[in-house]
Amino acid sequence: MRTTVVAACVVACALAMGAAQAAERPRAREAGVVVGVMATGPRNAIVDVPGVRVGHATVIEGKRVRTGVTAILPHGGDLYAERVPAALYVANGYGKLLGTTQLRELGELETPILLTGTLGVWKAADALVDWQLARPGMENVRSLNPVVGETNDGFLNDIRARPLRPEHVRAALASASADNVEEGAIGAGTGTVAFGWKGGIGTSSRTTPAGRTVGVLVQSNFGGTLTISGVPVGRRLPDPATLAGSIADKPVADGDGSIMIVVATDAPLDPRQLERLGKRAILGLARTGASMSNGSGDYVIAFSTAASVRRRQGEPLHPAAILDNGEMDDLFVGVAEATEEAIDNSLFKAVDMRGDRGAVPALPIDQVLPLLREAR
Numbered sequence: 001m002r003t004t005v006v007a008a009c010v011v012a013c014a015l016a017m018g019a020a021q022a023a024e025r026p027r028a029r030e031a032g033v034v035v036g037v038m039a040t041g042p043r044n045a046i047v048d049v050p051g052v053r054v055g056h057a058t059v060i061e062g063k064r065v066r067t068g069v070t071a072i073l074p075h076g077g078d079l080y081a082e083r084v085p086a087a088l089y090v091a092n093g094y095g096k097l098l099g100t101t102q103l104r105e106l107g108e109l110e111t112p113i114l115l116t117g118t119l120g121v122w123k124a125a126d127a128l129v130d131w132q133l134a135r136p137g138m139e140n141v142r143s144l145n146p147v148v149g150e151t152n153d154g155f156l157n158d159i160r161a162r163p164l165r166p167e168h169v170r171a172a173l174a175s176a177s178a179d180n181v182e183e184g185a186i187g188a189g190t191g192t193v194a195f196g197w198k199g200g201i202g203t204s205s206r207t208t209p210a211g212r213t214v215g216v217l218v219q220s221n222f223g224g225t226l227t228i229s230g231v232p233v234g235r236r237l238p239d240p241a242t243l244a245g246s247i248a249d250k251p252v253a254d255g256d257g258s259i260m261i262v263v264a265t266d267a268p269l270d271p272r273q274l275e276r277l278g279k280r281a282i283l284g285l286a287r288t289g290a291s292m293s294n295g296s297g298d299y300v301i302a303f304s305t306a307a308s309v310r311r312r313q314g315e316p317l318h319p320a321a322i323l324d325n326g327e328m329d330d331l332f333v334g335v336a337e338a339t340e341e342a343i344d345n346s347l348f349k350a351v352d353m354r355g356d357r358g359a360v361p362a363l364p365i366d367q368v369l370p371l372l373r374e375a376r
Helices: 009-024 100-106 118-133 166-174 271-287 329-349 365-375
Strands: 002-006 053-061 065-073 082-093 113-117 147-151 201-207 213-221 258-265 297-304 353-355 358-360
Touching: 053 166, 065 118, 065 166, 065 213, 065 353, 082 100, 082 271, 113 118, 113 258, 118 147, 118 166, 147 213, 147 258, 147 297, 201 329, 213 271, 213 329, 258 271, 258 329, 271 297, 271 329
Parallel strands: 002 053, 113 147, 258 297
Antiparallel strands: 053 065, 065 113, 082 297, 201 213, 213 258, 353 358
């Protein structure tokens, strides 16, 4: 699922070393950190929701470019012809999320969701439109609503260079797979920072007693006091800047930043219910100690993959059997737990990285775990 675009062999070698380091770092649950009470899906990832596929392109060039793009596809068919119900929940709107008005007005997705760095949003959207218009059956399409989210990777990445190119977007889309999702400094998470530590892509899932699945993927890049399983470990860990070596410009550990949260479920929900589900994802964000400051863009996009609630282009919309509101409680619990664990995974799997304005260390798991054991 991973496509890396690099400029030189030395960078490719460094990236390979980073991948090896990430492979050695455990996910939160593998390290003994169990979030919540609900069962996870078999891969504990958003791809546990049937049909969902994820792909990444990681862009590392020279010493200054550290960015990428992550693509989330709700199903493997024609998304324009077979649209899924979707909703947006905005916890704090300091961001450049593209495609929101039509998403809210119609309550549906007609393109994949892309995540990238802030100043790459419009380049990613343009490449996504080109990719989708070139697909079979799209010859007469004259309107398209690409949905592209972002967080600001401008500490590690030379963000003003706007290095994202169409081939990066195409690579992420082409690599989309239902295999397990790689996490940490990958794709749109390549240059992100969370709580002053290296952030990135994280994912998790939950299954309800009724057999429904809810999955979450996050792009973590925000501040606050890091809290894991209810323990404010951030208060007792060293200042990340003291571990990063020579830093030209210290990244913010407790202030501005952003998170994109993508929620998928196979439960038959309509857009109103999906917005309700998206709201509960913020509970998981809050449990990690996020400050949600003025300059933080905190967004949730939620969609349902259930075939019964899809709208097929050119066909009349028939009333579909949707879940009763009273049956959503387990999904509410599940999405909060999965969001919290996805954020933990984004930190556990990320590795040290040096980039444009300095270095950001990975979360020192060997120091975190004793703090969690001590608090039990």
